[in-house]
Amino acid sequence: MQHSAQFSTRQRILGAAEELFAERGFAGASLRQVTAAAKVNLAAVNYHFGSKDNLIEEVFRRRLDELSRRRLERLAQLEAAGNASLETVLDAFITPALELSLDRKGGSVFMRVLARAFAEHNSNLRNFLSENYGHVLKDFAASFARLLPQLDKEELYWRLDIAVGALTYAMADFGMIQRRSGESERAHREQMAKHLIHFTAAGLRA
Amino acid sequence: MQHSAQFSTRQRILGAAEELFAERGFAGASLRQVTAAAKVNLAAVNYHFGSKDNLIEEVFRRRLDELSRRRLERLAQLEAAGNASLETVLDAFITPALELSLDRKGGSVFMRVLARAFAEHNSNLRNFLSENYGHVLKDFAASFARLLPQLDKEELYWRLDIAVGALTYAMADFGMIQRRSGESERAHREQMAKHLIHFTAAGLRA
């Protein structure tokens, strides 16, 4: 590998793939559409990633490595400071995703790609995500268990399952609420995060 | 159209398509896979439905016509009897979907297909669903507005948006909770509905 040239090509492919996967799904976006959008040669995908499936995994890895790190970092800070509450722990989960969404170019579409992964029954993809990033959900679940000692394990898992659904759906912006014309993207998503934390905390507590 | 023969073929195609769309997505499931699973000739799809896109719409229509009717029927009964509460209105929305899921053969996968529709950015599909079944969500939203008069319109819509996400995700069974070995499918889904109503009511009320 060289230092300069392949960087741009790899990154351009990943960006275009992310966008098209969000818009048309993994099967719906062809490599020709991806390479055309990235303005690179068709063969570059197989040269840099080996196959379409590997490209899909790499699209996840590029974002999830840092997202997971930040989430766990915030969670650890809360636990260390003794500030853990339903609201702050939910915030630790949501805010890094929010910041990713607001990152210049492409961050917001990634949450849609992530939501698509839930819809896919594809066991390869689910195993990849579970093996590499499952520990994040595990740590958060442990934190919630401490904060909701009155709930037995089964009750807790039901509620967490529902909460993950609400978070996934909302962060992917699947809903009907549109950003108001005068409102910035940042303000819109911060509003969403605020309502999401409030709603989900109440549901967990209920 | 004849009375007997085409019925079986049409229905077999719809059933197989529903199952494969749930498993692999609309783009991921080919007509050859569908017709092979349905044990009919490849050309039968275009003969009976005209195109793949029309087949997709028909998969939705077959289930949503009755599902919407039952939901509105229950909602009207509640309003007429003066029994409307957050819990009963949520029940009116969820229970018909639950019954569909428990219907013999295929009902349970349809909720997964429906959830995929949310993930698709496809504007044709979204318009089709919004035009034909949007009034159901409208009626329920009006009912919730009456039950939550302390919330202004914007606050209410945020919460309903989040609630729809939680319901969609959960009914599609995207979560991590697996049915316990001793437990029947019916018992599992009834548990889910119970927790879903409890969680969502608390979130709306919060």
Place this chain on the structure above:
DNA sequence: CGGCGTTTCAAACAATCGTTTGAAGTCTAG
């Protein structure tokens, strides 16, 4: 400047895609 990994490129691969065709088959009404 010459040589050598690295990357890009146009072209082609077999396979599969949604759709169309026209003939063969099936059924019912007269």
Place this chain on the structure above:
DNA sequence: CTAGACTTCAAACGATTGTTTGAAACGCCG
């Protein structure tokens, strides 16, 4: 029993799919 509408069928259409190929272009080091 026959006429005619309806349905099924094998086969093929051109377009598009992911992937591979070998040569051309590139960039760096000696």
